[in-house]
Amino acid sequence: MYCDYLVQILTARVYDVAQESPLEPAFNLSRRLKNQVWLKREDMQSVFSFKLRGAYNKMAQLPPEQLAQGVIAASAGNHAQGVALAAQQLGTQAIIVMPVTTPQVKVDAVRARGAEVVLYGDTFDDAYTYARQLEVEKGFIFIHPFDDPAVIAGQGTIGMEILRQYQKPIHAIFVAIGGGGLISGIAAYVKRLRPDIQIIGVEPVDSDAMYQSLQAGRRVRLSQVGLFADGVAVREVGEETFRLCQQYVDEILLVSTDDICAAIKDVFEDTRSILEPAGALAIAGMKAYVNRTGIQGQTLVAVACGANMNFDRLRFVAERAEIGEQREAIFAVTIPEQRGSFLKFCTCIGQRNLTEFNYRIADDREAHIFVGLQVKDRTDAQQMALTFEQAGFKTLDLTDDELAKLHLRHMVGGRSPLAEEELLYRFEFPERPGALMKFLASMSPNWNISLFHYRNNGADYGRVVIGIQVPTSEMPEWQSFLDTLGYRYWDESQNPAYKLFLA
Known part of the structure; x- marks a missing residue:
């Protein structure tokens, strides 16, 4: 039309x-x-x-008999607040289905407007499907967040x-x-x-x-x-x-x-x-x-x-x-474990500001340093890497390495001679009660966890990096576990930063 x-x-x-x-x-x-x-x-x-604009415009145009039935919506938060405000202004009942991953500040704001909140699913699409189901069951009018x-x-x-x-x-x-x-x-x-x-x-x-x-x-x-x-x-x-x-x-x-x-x-x-x-x-x-x-x-x-x-x-x-502003660069730098090397490394850095510095002796031949530096832009970062290399130090630029930025920066020095046949995987899952336990409980007891790192960053999703020892004969079962878990995952077993600091 x-x-x-x-x-x-x-x-x-x-x-x-x-x-x-x-x-x-x-x-x-x-x-x-x-x-x-x-x-x-x-x-x-x-x-x-901005969401109150569309929600109110839609609801204000509803015939009085439809508006009196009540309205229902699915939203990750902002459309929900718009619908709740419009319902309050127009004097009708509102039910809002929101993903369980919705920030609490949005959930509280919707409830404060007098709407009923139903938490369901991990994403907007999960909430949307359930809201359409409730629409039929309760006879409410659905207010679409965008396709109207x-x-x-x-x-x-x-x-x-x-x-x-x-x-x-x-x-x-x-x-x-x-x-x-x-x-x-x-x-x-x-x-x-x-x-x-x-x-x-x-x-x-x-x-x-x-x-x-x-x-x-x-x-x-x-x-x-x-x-x-x-x-x-x-x-x-x-x-x-x-x-x-x-x-x-x-x-x-x-x-x-x-x-x-x-x-x-x-x-x-x-x-x-x-x-x-x-x-x-x-x-x-x-x-x-x-x-x-x-x-x-x-x-x-x-x-x-x-x-x-x-x-x-x-x-x-x-x-x-x-x-994100390209004002920080992260490097893994390998220096010889000998007198004068550390001073030479510091000379390369010069007057730059350090944002992070992690060091632990690796063996009697060489040491690995995880360092963050303030830079002007990516060109400046590339020049810094070149400076290290010209000084004879093997250098790995980790600025765009997700594993290094999320986890390895907190775990430098974690080698173990016992971690044989170790696989390294990174997982991402909705940050809600029971999500981490679901992950742990669904693994086979035959698989030994050799490394585990989890850090709550106050986001809507949690991140885990895990070292796991899986016998070669059980690799099909491991892949089946990954496929049925339902969480996003990345195989980081060949990640160069992992091999340098942890493998």
Whole structure:
């Protein structure tokens, strides 16, 4: 069915609950990126996210008899708060199904609005399936988080505001993508009036459903999604949002967890506000775009779309932001175990600031040092590695090695002559009660754990690295265990950092 989004956006009912959020200059980012950077501050809405726009617009248009039945929604948090607020404003009952991995700050905020919260599943898709089941059982009206023209139009009012607030030339608008409702609404409006403005979507590398779908020319369903940016952890984009993105979106950029953490820090330094990971996606993508294209002197707008951040997660963000900003590099450096070597190593470092230093004697011939250094950029890091090599020290750059950054930095010096036939695997699982025990209880008692490291980073998912001694004859059983466990995993047995420090 044809929908004139220009009309729908111009007549959308959002301002009963939403404010026209500020479009603010980001002076520090502008100076660093050599472009004029503007932030559309949707994190300043009453629910700290843009999602109340679409939810309210949809619900305000429901016939009174449908609204009186009550509404139900599935959400990782921000849409849930929008629906809860709209239900409170319109005087109807709301049930919200949220993944069990949802940050507590979002769960509490939804309950505070008077909605009933049902926690179910590990991802948005799990919650969505259960919500559709409850919709039938209870006779409630389902409010889709993104694949609904009224929801899309509500989010599109952000594009309308941007063009009203900044009437000079704009090179590009950067928008986070989960299911695609936000970028679809903004693009549908902006491209009708200012087709010269590029609309650029941003997704995490491990939740890239829209990117893969546009590449394939059809909607692609991901088998798994990353959980760090929970607000965009969607396995399959909507039918209508996919159609609109095909028509209007110029490009989609993919960014890493480290990039997102760096963007959170960037926005904090400019605004003293802390965005959630999904909320900082657009800023991370904008930085990647400038780095790739080298553009200067242009006007760039990034939508800061959410700020529902768990405080405990900040530990992880702070730890990874320096790497994401390319201001920290991590190296494994091997030096001879002889007089003068350590002094020579320190001379190579010079006046640089150390961010981390781990050392333990390995044998009587050589020592392995795990070191973190502040650098200006990746070129500076490469020059540092070259300096070590020219001094005669074997050097391994671990800056992009996930195992080293998450685990090995805390475990240097853990060799054991008893760890024969050791396999090393890295696992990621939803951080909820019983998840770790499920992992341990499902393993065969014949397999000996030779190494184990787990660290709670305040995120929505836990990480474990495990050394396991599995007899060769039982490798089929081990593979079967991996296949049925249901957790993401990586075989790190050939990882060079593992071989250097632990094997």
